[in-house]
Amino acid sequence: MRELLPLVATLTAIAATAGLCLALVYALTEGPIAEAELEQMRRAIRAVLPDFDNSPDEAANWIESGDYRFFLGRDAAGELVGIAFSSASREGYGGTIEVMIGIFPDASIHRIEILRHLETPGLGSKIEAPDFRDQFAGSSDENRTYEVSKDSRGAPDRPPIDAITGATISSRAVSEAVRNGLEHFRAHRDEIAAGNGGGR
Amino acid sequence: MSITREFIKGIWSENPVLRLVLGLCPALAVTTTMLNGVAMGLAATFVLVMSNIVISLLGGLIPKKVRIPCYIIVIASFVTIVDLVMHGFLYDLWKALGLFIPLIVVNCIILGRAEAFASKNKVHYALADGLGMGAGFTLALTLLGAVREIIGDGRILGYALFGPDFPPLLLAILPPGAFIFLGLFLAGMNKIEEWRTGGAAEPAEADATCCLLTDSKELRARIAAEEEKPPSAA
Numbered sequence: 001m002r003e004l005l006p007l008v009a010t011l012t013a014i015a016a017t018a019g020l021c022l023a024l025v026y027a028l029t030e031g032p033i034a035e036a037e038l039e040q041m042r043r044a045i046r047a048v049l050p051d052f053d054n055s056p057d058e059a060a061n062w063i064e065s066g067d068y069r070f071f072l073g074r075d076a077a078g079e080l081v082g083i084a085f086s087s088a089s090r091e092g093y094g095g096t097i098e099v100m101i102g103i104f105p106d107a108s109i110h111r112i113e114i115l116r117h118l119e120t121p122g123l124g125s126k127i128e129a130p131d132f133r134d135q136f137a138g139s140s141d142e143n144r145t146y147e148v149s150k151d152s153r154g155a156p157d158r159p160p161i162d163a164i165t166g167a168t169i170s171s172r173a174v175s176e177a178v179r180n181g182l183e184h185f186r187a188h189r190d191e192i193a194a195g196n197g198g199g200r
Numbered sequence: 201m202s203i204t205r206e207f208i209k210g211i212w213s214e215n216p217v218l219r220l221v222l223g224l225c226p227a228l229a230v231t232t233t234m235l236n237g238v239a240m241g242l243a244a245t246f247v248l249v250m251s252n253i254v255i256s257l258l259g260g261l262i263p264k265k266v267r268i269p270c271y272i273i274v275i276a277s278f279v280t281i282v283d284l285v286m287h288g289f290l291y292d293l294w295k296a297l298g299l300f301i302p303l304i305v306v307n308c309i310i311l312g313r314a315e316a317f318a319s320k321n322k323v324h325y326a327l328a329d330g331l332g333m334g335a336g337f338t339l340a341l342t343l344l345g346a347v348r349e350i351i352g353d354g355r356i357l358g359y360a361l362f363g364p365d366f367p368p369l370l371l372a373i374l375p376p377g378a379f380i381f382l383g384l385f386l387a388g389m390n391k392i393e394e395w396r397t398g399g400a401a402e403p404a405e406a407d408a409t410c411c412l413l414t415d416s417k418e419l420r421a422r423i424a425a426e427e428e429k430p431p432s433a434a
Contacts, residue, residue: 007266014258014270018277025281032288040291116295122232122353122373125296166370 040115041100048102048111049073049082056084065188068181072192080105080193086115087181092173094118097127099177101136105193107186109136112178117170124170132171135161136178142186146175203328210332216309217340217382218389223309227341228378230300234357237345239293240300241338243286247278248310248337249330252318256326259319271314272305279304309333340385347381348372 042057052073054061062071073082083105088098098116103109114128126132136146138159148171149160163171185192214220217227223244230240254274262270283301286294294301304310313333318326349355352372354362371377 007263010261010263011266011269011273014262014273018273022277022280025284029284029288033284036288036291120232120373122236122349123370166374 044086044100044113044115045071045073045084045102047113048100049084050102050104050110051075052081063192065192066184068184070185070192082110083185083192085181085185087177087184089173089177089180091169091176092117092119093124093167093169094120097170097173097177099174099181101178101181103182103185107142107182107189108139109178109182112136112174114174119167119170124164124167126164126167127170127174129164132162132164132174135159136175146179146182148172148175201325203324206325206328207332207335210329210334210336211339212336213393214333215336215340215389216333217337217344218385219393220309220312221386222312223307223337224382226300226303226307227337227344228375228382229303230297231341231345231348231378232352232373233349233355234342234345236296237341237343238338239297241334241341243282243297243301244304244307244310245331245334245338246282247275247304247307248313248334249327250278251275251310251314252326252330253323255314255318256321256323262319267315267319268311271311271319275310275314276305309337344378344381344385348377352377 038057045056049056049071050073053076054072054074056062056071056073061074062069064070068085068087071084072080073084075081081104082102084100084102086098086100088096090096095118096116097114097119100113100115101109102111102113112133114133117125117127119125119127146161148163148168150163150168161171161175210216212219216222217224226240226244231237251271251274255271258270258274279302282304283294286297286301313329317329321329346356349357350361351369352374354360354366354368360366369377372381
């Protein structure tokens with residue numbers, strides 16, 4: 001028992017000191033971390049929406065529907081010009097992929113942005129490249145499924161989504177996230193577009 | 201024993217990745233691009249230097265029986281600090297490396313240096329050792345990352361090198377590529393050492409002596425004896 005005492009005392013002292021230091025660093029970085037996360041969200045919303053004049057990230061300008069939060073972008077006249085929302089797929093190669101999708105009110109995609117992913121750096125991480133993301137933009141075709149061209153049986157999607165070489169799984173997960181998000185939007189389009197956000 | 205020598209040895213003669221063959225998990229996993237290699241190297245260097253300093257200072261105070269948990273607490277604390285600071289101030293880099301930063305805790309080099317060097321030497325030597333080992337680790341990861349990025353992706357630091365028609369050798373940035381290129385690096389390193397020392401240097405091989413977390417005098421003596429033995433016909 002006696003010989004245990006110095007061991008316990010040393011461990012306790014070191015653990016307590018470490019805990020104290022960590023608490024201090026946590027307190028100092030808590031603000032910047034929250035700010036960085038928020039800034040990333042804002043940056044993505046700005047990047048995917050067509051030109052807008054309000055602040056979609058303020059509570060008055062977003063509406064929740066299902067698991068999604070729709071950020072409504074309006075022009076100077078208060079007219080709805082675009083909607084941004086994030087959608088996720090668990091089917092990524094390294095786990096969940098979160099995508100910010102910006103659409104026009106007619107449900108055609110303006111731009112998408114990858115918010116979060118754990119794909120292989122240098123390979124699956126190419127889902128972040130504009131070349132890949134831009135393929136989603138454009139058509140308001142209700143039947144467009146956004147499947148990667150490998151998966152579409154029979155008539156391929158117009159225009160097709162080309163999967164990234166060597167990263168079909170990552171590409172597929174992005175298109176799944178986009179597809180699911182859009183499906184939800186289409187099903188609830190009226191209530192979302194009406195938005196309780198109400199002008200500016 | 202000189203500070204310069206303690207620093208230099210980590211870069212070349214005892215390079216953690218290429219000579220001691222330690223810390224292979226991050227060396228293989230994150231080196232798909234050059235930038236990832238640099239960043240991982242610098243993050244690990246910070247943790248290594250800080251834990252070397254603290255452990256060297258605490259050296260005499262820690263009872264032998266609980267030294268490993270003590271080292272781990274010190275190392276894990278610095279890793280958490282790196283993680284929090286990068287999350288707050290270097291968000292994009294943190295996103296790219298996020299998965300691997302917590303793994304620095306179990307990086308064999310850091311615990312290995314704490315046990316084999318920092319705990320037995322004065323703080324300025326421990327600092328030089330940490331800086332040198334960190335520099336060697338960073339250098340090895342950067343080189344490996346650069347080669348894999350160029351061959352596997354046709355880019356360096358994100359800039360395309362060969363124009364759009366270059367068919368990248370995908371294998372290089374996939375996990376098998378990491379092993380293959382690390383193997384080539386080790387072979388090259390061994391060859392150079394052989395020339396430099398006229399055949400006297402032992403080739404690098406995975407050797408856990410440096411990481412040996414045992415007190416057994418007998419085992420250490422046996423290893424020492426084996427090292428002195430002339431190479432017998434196998």
